Amino acid sequence: MNTDFKEVMSKRTDDELIKIVTIDKGKYQPLAIEVAEEEIKKRNIDTSKFEQVKVDLTAKITEQEEFEAKKVSSLTRFLNFIIDLIVWFIIVAILTNSLNAKDPVQMLFGYFIFFVSYISYYAFMETKFQKTIGKFITKTKVVNKDGTKPQGGDILRRTFCRLIPFDRISFLFTPNGFHDRLSDTIIIKD
Incomplete structure (x- = not known):
């Protein structure tokens, strides 16, 4: 020994x-x-x-x-998700308001708007401010695991990882959700 x-x-x-x-x-x-x-x-x-x-x-x-x-609880993260979901739905409603749901081309364009607006919302807000509207309200922000400000590539990876099925509930089972773990980011109190 x-x-x-x-x-x-x-x-x-x-x-x-x-x-x-x-x-x-x-x-x-x-x-x-x-x-x-x-x-x-x-x-x-x-x-x-x-x-x-x-x-x-x-x-x-x-x-x-x-x-x-400074790390936030799962409840705060869930609240961020709900607020951001509502904000995103409002954005999509505004952008797709004039589309005709019976026209297949316009419906396809609507789906495209859904996808692009989702990616754009998170990528823009978190790259520019380290926060989404939900994080502004709950006074939290996204940082790298070492506490530094994430770069654009980190945020883009984080944003696309949000599209992983069950990502939204993954933070209930692990300290950080899939999109945090795969992008080496966390949410902390601001």
Whole structure:
């Protein structure tokens, strides 16, 4: 078992080893801590670095926890969906108002308007504002998983992933719906 820990600890970076013997000490078996300490001695890692690495890592962990706390609930996401659906229906109603439902060509054009307006609504709003009307109302926004503003390609991927069957209910079963997971985006409080 000791040799297993040696192999694992030998592959860790200096900062990871310092984290193991300081911040994460309670998460590891005593034997693993002992092997990590041996690896630190073997590498001649300056123990004066410990405090700075510990401070940096603690700040990073705190920042990540604060970011995680900003994630929104499934209920808020469902509310965003309902509001955006209503807004989109209004847009479609305005755009297709003059079409004759009995004319097959106009009906086909109506379907085209449905598709294009759906993609355009989400792509434009989330690229320009990081929000749709629903997100404006619920004071939420879309960001990349690392908290940065998504690029146009991220939003376009996210928007097309919304067309996946059952995407709208997928967030009820997973922390992020299909369109979030596949585009590496999340919704957070603004």
